[in-house]
Amino acid sequence: MSVSSSCPERLFVTGIGTDVGKTVVAAILTQALQADYWKPVQAGLEPTTDTATVRNLVSNPHSVFHPEAYRLQLPASPHAAAAAEHLTIQAGAFQLPVTANHLVVEGAGGLLVPLAPGLLLADLIAPLGLEVVVVSRNYLGSINHTLLTLEALQQRGLRVRGLVFNGEPTPATEDFIAQHTGLPIMPRVHPETDVSAATVSRYAPTFRAWFGL
Template structure:
């Protein structure tokens, strides 16, 4: 497993989702393009059946000078890191993971949802807390998203982790959007409708609708001690007008 040198958290985001295959990699590519950021997926599984998400992001971005940091661990089976590592006899410890050094904003893509296990003690939620980046939650726009999204937001709130907003992926659903904003007390950063073609041009078009990173970063109040060595306790930034992609198509 690759280990990165310790580095203070750079501005950026931890991209998580309500489920697997919900669109985190697509959203990560859009955010990297919008914020001229670096990309990092620390735990990559499933390369026996498909190309890595890092390769997918590289293809979606096209040429342009973005830095894509290599994963800390690459595993073959399309399973949670904890399960895939056990099959290969690999010992994982999320407590050893450090952010890569970068001068640019950093977009970190998680694996699956918040309660995907990484090792015997840590879930993806624990990794997000340890890395100290505010979160972007990717969710489906279709039936069932209200329950799944509110549960994920509740899990983040229970750990006092900062959420920059939600990105809805799928056919536009004004009703579900309104419900998530109202009951989740969150902003919808973007809605990504289905794309007939997913390529660098589409990513660039959608990135143009993303709010500037500085405008949505949460503001840190004075720190106080948290369990598991976590000291950050961010509150949300002032609400912003939600941005959408109603003139674009996506998946």
């Protein structure tokens, strides 16, 4: 049996920017919850997609990987990748996959990535009924980027399920963010020389316990 319940988790994983570990965290959450996974917009199909990456990192037999609403060739901002194919991304094209299981939804880049004129990635979260997991990695300026992301979520009335710090521990930075925001802090993801299914499985029990499962 999977870990689905009468109130399954519906999580939207976003990062404070690009290359902060969002896909790895999405894989860990998918493995920990034995959840379904969905990437609404994939911009860039080579050498692989985020769905394919997460599928290769997840080893439980219960997760279902739902097809993207948009698969775009150009590795660029979704609005630009769509325009290159003479497409305009439509908000109505995004329908939450039908599943009774937990669901992990992975965003593209940061929270305010443009999908189309007048449509940002953040605009999908409330209509789809999702709670947000924010992934932060320490670098010069990351406090600002983290707080801006969290402030934007607050202004939109979106609930943050938790904050994940990825990378080398930086107590001064992390303590400030935690104290300033008062948000739940999820388990840390440490630097890994090799990210594999075994790596993801090693983190899964800690994250699963955080959810009380």
